[in-house]
Amino acid sequence: MRASDRAYVTLLDEIQSGALAPGTVLGEVEQATRLGVSRTPLREAIGRLVADGLVTQQSPRVTVVTDFDADDIRALFEARRALETMMARLASARGDRSAFRALSEEFTRAHLDSDEAIEAYYALIARFDAALDAAVDNAYLTSALRTIRTHLVRARRLTSDNRGRMQASADEHALIASAVADGDAELAAHATHVHLHNALTAILTSLPEGNR
């Protein structure tokens, strides 16, 4: 693995997890020393983070970790809705129906009654997203969504896992997958809309009073 990749992955994780708080100044020498690489690969990593939008060039000489608050979450979900409803529509027209039928059944069967089950549920969602990406086969949509998902990880840290919400989320996913399997584009899109609405509401509700 290249040094620049290591630096990127490390910084990415630290920003997503909140270890590097929004507003933190990222000095090149300081970070390079800390991560044990030279300034050259570190600059490359910072550049990629800037392209991702996770890091901002506040002034020509100072780069900081990008801010992230409730308004960002709302904006993120607007973009997500635009992209994911389109993905649902296109997958309905193009997808491998049996694959989505199987995924739908997996979502239906999911019982989130243990930590392992929750881990497995996250993995299932990842497989569902991958199936959508594969079915739609549109690099531009996939890449835009990838950026959105990168930012979304930051929202998790502001919220708490809510088991009731997760069970409902599984049911919503089951419906989306089922609609895709049936080739029902309208239902798939609208079920995605509903799912995102509920997910956003749950996230905003779980935010501490002052952060909404």
Add this chain to the structure above:
Amino acid sequence: MRASDRAYVTLLDEIQSGALAPGTVLGEVEQATRLGVSRTPLREAIGRLVADGLVTQQSPRVTVVTDFDADDIRALFEARRALETMMARLASARGDRSAFRALSEEFTRAHLDSDEAIEAYYALIARFDAALDAAVDNAYLTSALRTIRTHLVRARRLTSDNRGRMQASADEHALIASAVADGDAELAAHATHVHLHNALTAILTSLPEGNR
């Protein structure tokens, strides 16, 4: 202006204009020499182009200008539709109505009967896009759309300006702007859909037979 910015802007323009054809291998030393910068800023420029998707790391040791064909145009318009219909909806709810009313009238008045008028029309579209960006005020949507637009420039080179189509496009824009000004989100979204459908059809029609 920094050397890396110069290199980026130059390469960007050459890729968008087709001066650097798809598949062209971009050797660091070769390009750095050609552009009169050292490898360090050139690598930064290449990195940004990779993030944009205009350049691809074909193998660990060779980076090439990303391919671009009719299927890419279709995929691009799918992503564009997802984002722009959402922009239209949100702008309808949030936009400065008088600004869009004025833009709508400008579109209605546009008569594309000279090269200068066409230049002015392109500028008007740019102002319209900027007004949408400002009205929606969503950095994630704007940034995703910015990437899409960057790629879209490449499509222009494959097509020819068609004056009849452009006049129709002006009318379509007038309707979108008018719907936004009226706060009619549904109409704005559907008019955007129609506009993109027509634009895509015109582009694909104008492609040489073998490229469709």
Add this chain to the structure above:
DNA sequence: TTCCCCCTCAGTGTATACACACCGAGAGGA
């Protein structure tokens, strides 16, 4: 003659040195 191995070289990845610009502190003058 053909196949395989080794060597060379081209080209990237990283480290480092140097240049330069901006910011802040301190001192001097008004």
Add this chain to the structure above:
DNA sequence: TCCTCTCGGTGTGTATACACTGAGGGGGAA
């Protein structure tokens, strides 16, 4: 006392040197 100018320092931007890896060609052996 306050404003301004200058000087030093900190940190980025760029150039360059070195290291390493992978590919291609040539030579040797079967």
